[in-house]
Amino acid sequence: MENILELKQVTKRYGNFTALDNVSFTLHPGVTGLLGANGAGKSTLMKLMTDHMKRTGGEILWNGTDILKMGAKWRALVGYTPQLQGLYDDFSARRFLYYMGTLKGMPHREIKAQTAEMLAAVNLTDAAHKRIGTFSGGMRQRVLLASAMLGKPQVLILDEPTAGLDPGERIRIRNDIAELARDRIVLLATHVVSDIACIAKQVMVLRGGKLIAFDTPSALLAATEGKIGEFFGTYDEIRQLQAQYPSGEIAQRRDGFVLRIAADTLPEGCEPVKDAVTLEDVCRLYLKGEREYG
Amino acid sequence: MAEIRRLLLDPARLIALIMLAVINLALFSGELRSRREEEERYQMQYAEWSISREETEEDPDAHYINEEYPAYLAYVQTQSQTQSVLQKLNKAQSPFVTRNLDKTVQDYQALGKVEVESGDHRALDAVLDCTLTDILLLIAPLLLILSLTAEADTAVGALTRTTKRGRTPLCARRIFAVILFSLADVLLLYGGDFCYAVSQYGSPGLGRAIQSDPAFQLCAVRLTIGEYLIFTVLLKTLAVTVIALLVWLILSRFHPLPGWTLISVIVAGMWLCHQFVMPTSPVNHLRFLNPFAALRADEFFTGYCNLNLFQYPAGFLGSMLIAVGGLFVLLAAGCLVLVGSRYPKKRGAGMVRLFDRISKALSRHMPCHTVFGFEGWKLLFAQRAFVFVCAAIGGAFWLWNDIHISLPLSADTLMMYREFQGEITEKKLEKVTYYIESNQEYAEYLQRKLDEAIAENKDVHEISGLQKSLNEAMETLQFWQAVDTRLSELTDYTARTGLDAWFVPQESYQLLFRGNAMQRHSAMVLLLFLIFAFCGIFAFDNQYGTAALLRATKNGRFRMRLCQWLWIFLLTVFAALMLHGVYILHLAKDVEFALTEAPAQSVAFLQFLPFSVNIRTVLTVYIALRCLAAFALAAAVAGISRFSRNPSHARMISLAAFLLPSALCESGLPLPSFLNFVDALTVTVS
Numbered sequence: 001m002e003n004i005l006e007l008k009q010v011t012k013r014y015g016n017f018t019a020l021d022n023v024s025f026t027l028h029p030g031v032t033g034l035l036g037a038n039g040a041g042k043s044t045l046m047k048l049m050t051d052h053m054k055r056t057g058g059e060i061l062w063n064g065t066d067i068l069k070m071g072a073k074w075r076a077l078v079g080y081t082p083q084l085q086g087l088y089d090d091f092s093a094r095r096f097l098y099y100m101g102t103l104k105g106m107p108h109r110e111i112k113a114q115t116a117e118m119l120a121a122v123n124l125t126d127a128a129h130k131r132i133g134t135f136s137g138g139m140r141q142r143v144l145l146a147s148a149m150l151g152k153p154q155v156l157i158l159d160e161p162t163a164g165l166d167p168g169e170r171i172r173i174r175n176d177i178a179e180l181a182r183d184r185i186v187l188l189a190t191h192v193v194s195d196i197a198c199i200a201k202q203v204m205v206l207r208g209g210k211l212i213a214f215d216t217p218s219a220l221l222a223a224t225e226g227k228i229g230e231f232f233g234t235y236d237e238i239r240q241l242q243a244q245y246p247s248g249e250i251a252q253r254r255d256g257f258v259l260r261i262a263a264d265t266l267p268e269g270c271e272p273v274k275d276a277v278t279l280e281d282v283c284r285l286y287l288k289g290e291r292e293y294g
Numbered sequence: 295m296a297e298i299r300r301l302l303l304d305p306a307r308l309i310a311l312i313m314l315a316v317i318n319l320a321l322f323s324g325e326l327r328s329r330r331e332e333e334e335r336y337q338m339q340y341a342e343w344s345i346s347r348e349e350t351e352e353d354p355d356a357h358y359i360n361e362e363y364p365a366y367l368a369y370v371q372t373q374s375q376t377q378s379v380l381q382k383l384n385k386a387q388s389p390f391v392t393r394n395l396d397k398t399v400q401d402y403q404a405l406g407k408v409e410v411e412s413g414d415h416r417a418l419d420a421v422l423d424c425t426l427t428d429i430l431l432l433i434a435p436l437l438l439i440l441s442l443t444a445e446a447d448t449a450v451g452a453l454t455r456t457t458k459r460g461r462t463p464l465c466a467r468r469i470f471a472v473i474l475f476s477l478a479d480v481l482l483l484y485g486g487d488f489c490y491a492v493s494q495y496g497s498p499g500l501g502r503a504i505q506s507d508p509a510f511q512l513c514a515v516r517l518t519i520g521e522y523l524i525f526t527v528l529l530k531t532l533a534v535t536v537i538a539l540l541v542w543l544i545l546s547r548f549h550p551l552p553g554w555t556l557i558s559v560i561v562a563g564m565w566l567c568h569q570f571v572m573p574t575s576p577v578n579h580l581r582f583l584n585p586f587a588a589l590r591a592d593e594f595f596t597g598y599c600n601l602n603l604f605q606y607p608a609g610f611l612g613s614m615l616i617a618v619g620g621l622f623v624l625l626a627a628g629c630l631v632l633v634g635s636r637y638p639k640k641r642g643a644g645m646v647r648l649f650d651r652i653s654k655a656l657s658r659h660m661p662c663h664t665v666f667g668f669e670g671w672k673l674l675f676a677q678r679a680f681v682f683v684c685a686a687i688g689g690a691f692w693l694w695n696d697i698h699i700s701l702p703l704s705a706d707t708l709m710m711y712r713e714f715q716g717e718i719t720e721k722k723l724e725k726v727t728y729y730i731e732s733n734q735e736y737a738e739y740l741q742r743k744l745d746e747a748i749a750e751n752k753d754v755h756e757i758s759g760l761q762k763s764l765n766e767a768m769e770t771l772q773f774w775q776a777v778d779t780r781l782s783e784l785t786d787y788t789a790r791t792g793l794d795a796w797f798v799p800q801e802s803y804q805l806l807f808r809g810n811a812m813q814r815h816s817a818m819v820l821l822l823f824l825i826f827a828f829c830g831i832f833a834f835d836n837q838y839g840t841a842a843l844l845r846a847t848k849n850g851r852f853r854m855r856l857c858q859w860l861w862i863f864l865l866t867v868f869a870a871l872m873l874h875g876v877y878i879l880h881l882a883k884d885v886e887f888a889l890t891e892a893p894a895q896s897v898a899f900l901q902f903l904p905f906s907v908n909i910r911t912v913l914t915v916y917i918a919l920r921c922l923a924a925f926a927l928a929a930a931v932a933g934i935s936r937f938s939r940n941p942s943h944a945r946m947i948s949l950a951a952f953l954l955p956s957a958l959c960e961s962g963l964p965l966p967s968f969l970n971f972v973d974a975l976t977v978t979v980s
């Protein structure tokens with residue numbers, strides 16, 4: 001039987017501020033990408049899914065049972081990387097993984113075997129005995145990722161796991177995640193759209209705490225039909241137009257400057273783009289008016 | 295100037311300094327109080343004796359001023375004459391001895407006529423041996439040095455070195471700052487002790503000659519008490535500065551591990567020399583030409599000694615000033631050259647490498663595979679609580695040596711206890727009645743004799759002898775009457791309540807249950823341990839922001855918390871048993887807990903217990919209660935830790951919340967008693 005994680009009208013308020021507003025969706029095995037500008041509520045959503053804080057309303061159901069009722073049983077199924085690095089400087093990478101394994105309630109022999117396996121997966125075997133305090137940002141991120149994957153949990157909740165990684169590592173880890181996601185539910189929040197474009201089965205877009213899109217990448221791309229356009233002109237003209245479309249991206253081509261715009265109705269003089277539409281354009285369309293994206 | 299201001303007026307540093315001053319004051323006042331309690335017991339013990347003495351003898355102070363001190367000065371002068379006679383007989387004597395004698399005579403002659411005046415010198419005597427303060431004095435300057443060396447490793451350190459005045463001039467300013475900071479430290483801690491002693495005993499009169507205090511009888515320097523105090527402050531400052539500069543110099547030239555090893559060897563060596571080389575030893579240079587001698591300071595004024603410098607006598611104060619002062623100049627120059635101008639060593643790398651190697655070995659044979667084991671590792675090693683566990687063990691040893699319990703029990707009392715202690719039987723009651731009757735008869739007989747003697751106008755000696763015997767007989771009679779009263783009280787109690795009560799020596803129970811300065815001393819150490827060991831337990835997770843990650847795991851909530859609390863409980867009980875246990879063991883050893891199988895109601899202040907239970911059980915429960923009190927306090931510290939950003943934050947808040955009010959209460963400030971957590975930890979029964 002396939003596992004299902006279902007969110008129904010999940011709401012979270014910090015005082016008067018609504019960080020998540022009636023979010024509902026269902027996750028199936030495979031990678032689900034979560035996109036959204038800074039402050040859109042991605043981390044908040046993930047903290048609710050790990051039951052780190054109280055939700056204001058709604059239900060989160062694992063195969064029909066609320067995760068609050070499952071308690072430790074639910075947490076035994078979850079692997080999580082928080083967005084703010086949560087590591088002890090005085091621990092070595094290996095000790096930290098042992099520690100996480102113990103907290104996950106894994107048997108001793110498992111911990112030892114899997115720690116070695118995960119350290120190899122994130123390419124940290126050589127640094128395993130070093131203090132985390134001496135690690136670079138990317139190395140720390142990889143320790144966190146390894147700790148999330150430890151115990152091969154059914155659900156992986158990854159909050160920007162590839163932030164601060166170099167291109168080589170990013171691709172390696174992306175592939176690892178894709179491999180893991182074959183029979184697991186993976187929710188992956190990121191600002192790097194290309195990560196999701198490569199491996200996500202489904203993409204979710206949050207804006208101001210509301211879920212504004214949830215579909216497969218191809219469906220989302222199809223929906224942008226005729227809404228992405230390019231405007232050629234002098235630099236000054238382009239600057240003028242960009243003032244109206246702040247999410248427009250300026251690019252330099254061989255024959256001058258071009259502004260790539262995403263809008264429901266394209267302005268005059270703008271040529272619609274047929275092919276070569278990317279997920280970035282989708283983001284630009286959904287998140288227009290928000291802070292520069294990507 | 296800006297640098298000096300930055301280093302000295304850093305709020306965290308000032309708060310730490312003030313905290314140290316408060317801790318010092320609390321410990322010092324505790325020490326004074328326990329000394330006073332001991333004196334009181336001592337006086338009680340000799341009460342009878344001193345009553346008869348007081349009539350005959352004059353005030354000891356006047357005796358010192360009028361007879362003892364002049365006699366001493368005269369003795370010094372005559373001694374040289376006797377010696378020179380002896381010397382003629384014994385040619386083989388070393389030239390140093392003769393020269394030394396001449397110098398001694400000259401020194402005391404140069405002293406001229408010292409006006410010794412009477413006055414209250416208890417405050418001065420109190421600050422004479424505050425060895426604990428001397429050790430605490432070193433902490434704050436060392437923290438300053440540590441922050442300086444730590445800064446050298448950071449980007450700021452690299453940045454300042456590239457500026458124009460960032461090397462030698464900056465270093466010179468820092469040395470100056472270290473001196474000023476040491477002075478402030480000494481003024482605050484040592485000055486605090488003196489002010490506290492003055493508030494307790496009254497001023498010793500700063501204008502009197504120092505020799506007015508019998509403790510300074512041997513002093514060959516012309517000083518008033520005020521000048522002596524200033525001189526002591528300066529000497530202590532010099533010593534603290536020298537040790538701080540030594541640490542700075544070594545730490546900035548060596549990797550931390552060999553650096554600290556070197557520092558421990560040198561400092562421990564100096565300390566041991568000062569502690570264990572006798573003042574009369576032929577190598578007493580090691581004792582006196584030593585920063586720790588300067589730190590101790592007072593022995594240069596309470597004693598008199600000349601060092602043997604190539605067969606020539608050199609006054610020990612002057613020699614020490616030259617030696618330690620020279621060392622200071624050398625170290626300052628060394629710091630200027632080595633810290634200020636040379637390229638900085640890449641410090642810390644060796645430590646990190648060593649740590650890596652250890653942790654590699656450790657992770658290979660990971661001993662802890664349980665949540666409990668890991669939480670213990672986190673608490674003891676990642677948060678360094680093991681340092682404080684070791685310190686608590688050291689504190690227990692220190693207390694063990696520090697505690698003296700002497701009990702004012704006369705031989706009569708002891709004999710009586712041996713005869714009557716235990717269950718009250720008819721036979722014992724009869725025996726007491728018999729003792730009382732026979733003593734009464736004897737006293738009456740003596741009274742008759744005395745009356746006769748007075749009537750017959752007998753010899754004065756005979757009358758006073760009779761009077762004395764009569765007094766003694768009356769005392770014995772009163773003693774047995776008191777025993778009788780106590781026994782009948784106990785039988786009355788049994789008749790009234792139906793609960794058994796035995797006749798049991800109570801002194802040890804009194805001392806234990808009623809609390810006293812000694813036990814409060816242990817409690818203060820326990821309080822310090824609880825704060826320092828547990829302030830980080832939860833704040834550590836807050837500091838590294840791991841809460842979200844840990845809480846998302848299966849055992850990261852209940853089980854982890856449970857294990858953390860278990861560790862708090864275990865360490866608290868360990869420390870409480872050890873620190874309270876020191877006093878209890880002393881009691882058991884020196885005074886003895888008599889008849890622990892007797893019913894608890896035999897102890898007067900336990901008669902409120904409405905059920906029958908033996909003393910042993912009550913003792914066990916009482917000790918458990920103390921552990922529980924300690925655990926409650928530990929829980930409060932942990933609670934603060936839970937809501938603090940990081941461990942040092944939590945430590946500051948806990949110190950301010952628990953130590954500060956307790957220390958202020960302990961030093962005699964009239965604060966509400968519920969603020970005194972030292973009291974809470976001792977759990978007194980009243």
Ligand SMILES: Nc1ncnc2c1ncn2[C@@H]1O[C@H](COP(=O)(O)OP(=O)(O)OP(=O)(O)O)[C@@H](O)[C@H]1O
Pocket residue numbers: 014017019036037038039040041042043044045083
């Ligand atoms: N503990 C909190 N108290 C109050 N407001 C909060 C708290 N945590 C988050 N918020 C607010 O909730 C909103 C969503 O925050 P969240 O961290 O979920 O954003 P995000 O999508 O993860 O952003 P980013 O891309 O920067 O990680 C933000 O406006 C933030 O200010």
Ligand SMILES: [Mg+2]
Pocket residue numbers: 042043044083159
């Ligand atoms: Mg976030």
